[in-house]
Amino acid sequence: MKYWKVLFWIFAFLLVIDFIALPLSNDTSIYDFIGLFVGGILLFPYYGYAYQKAVGWKLLWQISFFINxxxxxxxxxxxxxxxxxxxxxxxxxxxxxxxxxxxxxxxxPFYRYAFHSNHLWSNSA
Incomplete structure (x- = not known):
């Protein structure tokens, strides 16, 4: 799980950098804000898988996986x-x-979290 924790923190760091850099960009569009929002939402399954925590609902992450x-x-x-x-x-x-x-x-990790982490979802119910 250590690898997935490192991956989560890399994604979190990149999201913070994007959040800081967004107002400083000259050519900001609505798609930049949507991308930042989606990136923030998609950080949750990486956290949940890396730290073995149930965040939200299993069906939410299954649907999010297919959308992604x-x-x-x-x-x-x-x-x-x-x-x-x-x-x-x-x-x-x-x-x-x-x-x-x-x-x-x-x-x-996203797939494993949404489809193969039943132990997390059964413990949180």
Whole structure:
């Protein structure tokens, strides 16, 4: 669990940096605030998994997991199509493959928390 605690604190630190940097940015949009809000919400399952605490409801995190996966697929779809079909670029393709693998790695605690931590949810009921 130590690895997941480190990952949680890295995410928390990056969220604080984003929160501090947001007012200092010249080209701030509503999407920046939405991203900050979503990032803050998604920090909870990483905390819950790392520290083995039930936060919120199991169904909430299961739905959030699928929404998060859909967001990543949506964000990666256009660059993937661009690098494979329109402008075949091996470096772009490999960067997308690495991004997908990294996202899959980062989804592990989220997935385990939402779907395989029944002991946490049964203790909190």
């Amino acid at each position: 996966v859909l967001m990543v697929v949506f964000l990666i779809y256009d660059p993937f199509i661009e690098s494979v079909l329109h402008k075949p670029d091996i470096a772009g393709f490999f960067s997308i493959v690495i991004a997908v693998l990294l996202c899959m790695l980062l989804f592990i």
